[in-house]
Amino acid sequence: MSTVAILANPSSGKDIRRLVAHGSVFDNQEKVRMVRRLILGLERSGATRILYMPDGYGIVPRALNAISPSIPVEAVEMPIRNNQTDTSIAAGVMETLGAQCLVVLGGDGTSRAACKGSVAVPLLPLSTGTNNVFPLMGEATVAGLAAGLVATGRLPREDCCYRSCMFDILLDGEVVDLALVDAAVYDDVFLASRAIWQIDKVPQLFLTRCGASSIGLSAIGGQLRSIRPEEPRGLALRLGEGSPVTVTAVIAPGMFADVPVRSITEMAPGEIFCVDVSPGLIAVDGEREVEIPRGSRAAVRLNTQGPLVVDVERTMAAARENGLFVNRHNRKEPA
């Protein structure tokens, strides 16, 4: 049996960035339509069972209102709290139930929540917003095909997936959280609406990846260096006035910031970088999440054993090379 799990977060795409920047309002009905296409892709890939995380909106049941897949689509039994922990718990449950691929619909934060539950099962993150770096902004039908090909084993994992780096967030020496893309030290004590957009309150920024076309905080490093997600290195930036370099970066949809960068240091796996602020906050993947109590010491460490991520482009290229979707009828190959 080849099982694919769907974790669709009804809360993603609605944070304050719609107010302070120009992020899209990504309504749940659009997620329903995405899941519908995803299921059709999974069915065609050869996957034999779909499990899904229940949620307060009923994304998957609503998706099934308009299609009748030939494979079972079943909710797992778990409590629904209507917050981020649902995704983390669901990821763990799916791993226990033998899912061979997790498809996660949401943003960087939702992907991170899934990874808090499991990094062992291949993950295909699908973006439901415009401010994301980790998940793929792509068509759900094709993503369904790719996830199914990985889950069924029709293609070997090594041809389809890469192991992403992540950050361990440490508080007094203990790992308390993780970040997939960025960890930003935030000089404040209140989590409030969680998103960050006031860059002058960020004295330190850590990136697992960055590129010139990045959006969000990784766009800052992305104008200076390029790091692919699977590369075992990260960047530690110190920001603030008195710097000879100012980077213009797209830190949110429609929002630019001129960011003074004082220094850049490459991070090696396992190397611990101390956070200078206490008390303070660490925003992980763009959201204020970790509180540093007065007197506590926080640090960030690059971990190369992050999630195994399905690369849809590579997977579909491997499918083409193996002729998985080509039926030959003993005729001449098209020119």
Added chain:
Amino acid sequence: MALSKKTLIHMYETMNKIRLFEQKLQEFFAAGEIPGFVHLYLGEEAVATGACAALTDKDMITSTHRGHGHLLAKGGDLKLMMAEIFGRSTGYCKGKGGSMHIADMDLGILGANGIVGGGGPLACGAALAAKYKKTKEVALCFFGDGASNQGTTQEALNMASAWKLPLVFVNENNGYGISCPQCKSMAVTDIADRAAAYDMPGVVVDGNDVLAVNEAVTEAVKRARNGEGPSLIECKTYRWRGHFEGDACTYRCTEELEAWMAKDPIPRFEAKLIESKTLSRKDAEKIKADIAKAVDEAVAFAKESPMPETSALMDDVYA
């Protein structure tokens, strides 16, 4: 967040003022000393407090049938409010309006409202006036999840967007329209989703986190004041009491109530203030004691005040 210590403490005081005011009303309503209906705001204090802390005295609010929290957060006078709810002639409406009609134009309180969904059009009018007169004032419309299904609210959202009015819609989604759970009356779980239909930003915030509410409303007010048009902020919260005092609440379970009471916005905020050394425990206790005293004084004022005279029945009647 760049909130001053003074603002943070003021927000803490306001939340406690609403809590103690409502608890006192609960007590006197049960004793049969308050006429009419009261709809208590217990549990939702963070929404009114966070939202109104983003406004100036000149900005205007429209409120709802569950309006005591909004009015207090906008600066409503404890004694005048208490007297009005007790039906005394010294109250805001001379004792003839009761809980659901309190207004104070000097404070920008355009009125509580007994009509569900009645606030939206009024807020549009206020915002249009501000825009027309170029005052830079902003209107803020509080409305519930039940009101969001009313045509008046949808018309107001549409008009505010079409005319780019300086208006902030603050939805208090407490999960129930009277006794009807949201899932039975709405095809969406997030009322903020509806903002997209009106080409305005829609965000969801934790309505039990006063700072999250304040941060979102502050940004929405900034947009409105800058002429960028309206916004919709959905605050997820919960009312601890029934729709009205006396409601047996047979439509919801104890576990649900307990889960929300565990997210009580006041201790959450208090813990943050103490942890950040903005407030000491001793100061917190003193604030609560001072407010309790002020609420008791408001009750005494109300009780000592006379009922309206029968001869005043037709006074202030305009239509």
